[in-house]
Each structure stands twice: as C-alpha cells, then as structure tokens.
Amino acid sequence: MTEGAAFDVQERDAVYRAIATRRDVRRGFLDKPLPDDLIHRLLSAAHSAPSVGLMQPSRFILVRDHGIRRAVHAAFLQANEQAMATYTGERREQYARLKLEGILEAPQNLCVVSDLESERGHQLGRHTMPETAIYSTVCAIQNLWLAARAEGVGVGWVSILDPPRLAEILQIPANILPVAYLCLGYVNRFGTQPELERYGWESRVPLDRVISYDTYSDERKAGHVEAAKA
Numbered sequence: 001m002t003e004g005a006a007f008d009v010q011e012r013d014a015v016y017r018a019i020a021t022r023r024d025v026r027r028g029f030l031d032k033p034l035p036d037d038l039i040h041r042l043l044s045a046a047h048s049a050p051s052v053g054l055m056q057p058s059r060f061i062l063v064r065d066h067g068i069r070r071a072v073h074a075a076f077l078q079a080n081e082q083a084m085a086t087y088t089g090e091r092r093e094q095y096a097r098l099k100l101e102g103i104l105e106a107p108q109n110l111c112v113v114s115d116l117e118s119e120r121g122h123q124l125g126r127h128t129m130p131e132t133a134i135y136s137t138v139c140a141i142q143n144l145w146l147a148a149r150a151e152g153v154g155v156g157w158v159s160i161l162d163p164p165r166l167a168e169i170l171q172i173p174a175n176i177l178p179v180a181y182l183c184l185g186y187v188n189r190f191g192t193q194p195e196l197e198r199y200g201w202e203s204r205v206p207l208d209r210v211i212s213y214d215t216y217s218d219e220r221k222a223g224h225v226e227a228a229k230a
C-alpha cells in the first residue's frame with residue numbers, strides 16, 4: 001500500500017532499478033538501429049528534465065553519418081593519446097587497457113550541447129550561478145541515461161574529446177557548449193558493476209562516507225584512513 005502521490009510499489013521499484021542498474025556502456029552494442037520512436041522517447045525524457053529558470057538550454061545533435069563518426073573517433077584517439085601520456089608506470093599500462101568509447105560500434109551517437117546564452121528563463125537562478133545552465137543540460141543527459149536503461153539501451157559518455165575539435169566537426173557555433181558525446185545502442189546485458197571498478201581503475205565510495213550532518217565534515221576521510229589500515 002502506498003499513500004498520497006507516491007508510486008505504487010512496483011513502479012517505485014522500477015525507478016530505483018533503473019537507477020541502480022544503469023551503466024556506462026562502451027562495448028557489446030547490438031548491430032540493430034534504434035527505432036525513431038524510441039529515440040523520440042529518450043529525447044523527450046531529456047527535454048523533460050529540470051532546468052534553471054525553465055531555461056531548457058539543451059540541444060541534441062543526432063549523429064549517424066559514418067564519415068562524421070570516423071572524424072569524432074579520430075579526435076578521440078588523439079585526445080586519448082594525450083590523456084594517456086599524463087600517466088606513468090602501472091597506471092599508464094592500466095589506462096591503455098581500458099575501453100573508453102564506443103563511437104564506431106554503437107548504432108547511434110548523440111551530442112548534447114548547451115545554449116548558455118539563451119535568454120529563456122530570464123536569468124532566473126543564473127545571477128549567482130551562471131554554471132547552472134550547464135547543470136541543466138547534465139540533468140537532461142541523466143534523464144536520457146535512465147530512460148535508456150529502462151528501454152534496454154546502453155549509453156556511454158565520451159568526454160575524452162577536445163571541445164573545439166568536436167565543435168569543428170559538428171559545426172557547433174562558438175556560443176554553444178558541447179557538454180556530452182554519447183554512444184547509444186541496444187545491448188543484451190548491463191554489467192553489475194562499473195567497468196572502471198571491474199578493471200581495478202577505481203572503486204565506488206560507500207554512501208556513509210559522503211554524508212555529513214549540519215556542516216561540511218571531512219570525518220569520512222579519517223574513516224577512509226582507518227579502513228585502509230584495517
């Protein structure tokens with residue numbers, strides 16, 4: 001039994017399930033195009049996201065053209081090379097083994113950009129925090145990511161790209177900020193843990209380490225040290 005405005009139990013569980021089992025997907029895409037109506041549902045989910053002052057600054061560039069995708073992939077390879085050069089030793093070898101994009105394998109690519117200068121919303125909420133326009137676009141991306149999980153569609157976010165180069169390839173004007181380059185496609189399964197955790201790059205932080213009460217506290221750092229000693 002649920003009360004008031006709450007979802008019934010099954011609906012609620014489905015929402016939490018989408019959140020808990022969403023993954024960043026870079027491999028295993030099926031060679032099957034995403035139907036237009038599905039893409040429309042995903043974009044509609046993104047477009048329904050909260051936005052500062054109801055600014056709705058997000059714009060969506062659907063990329064399927066192979067020539068454009070090859071150019072983006074080449075830009076990734078270059079940026080990835082530069083990123084790899086910042087690591088040394090074991091970390092570098094580990095980095096080299098990671099798969100960090102699915103630009104050519106995924107049947108659908110999507111670049112999400114933000115119109116930071118849009119007058120929509122009349123600056124409400126942006127006087128003190130102009131960056132909330134970008135946050136609004138990130139909210140849109142997360143909505144899409146969760147809706148995609150419910151649809152059995154994997155999404156991978158590729159940020160290892162030089163924004164000016166990406167803007168050049170996709171002909172994005174100077175006043176529009178590229179926020180995310182996403183690779184989308186049906187998958188047969190979603191991993192049970194983040195790939196970066198599975199491959200030993202990083203592990204997830206337990207929730208209680210990131211909660212403090214009333215004022216900011218770094219006590220969890222002390223906890224972290226104790227846990228490491230144990």
Ligand SMILES: Cc1cc2nc3c(=O)[nH]c(=O)nc-3n(C[C@H](O)[C@H](O)[C@H](O)COP(=O)(O)O)c2cc1C
Nearest residue numbers: 022023024026099100101157158159160194195196
């Ligand atoms: C802003 C942002 C940028 C990201 N950029 C990349 C990327 O360039 N390549 C990649 O493989 N994963 C990227 N990811 C995915 C993260 O690595 C992933 O979300 C994290 O490891 C947790 O895994 P999960 O999403 O499967 O839970 C990005 C995620 C976010 C939120």
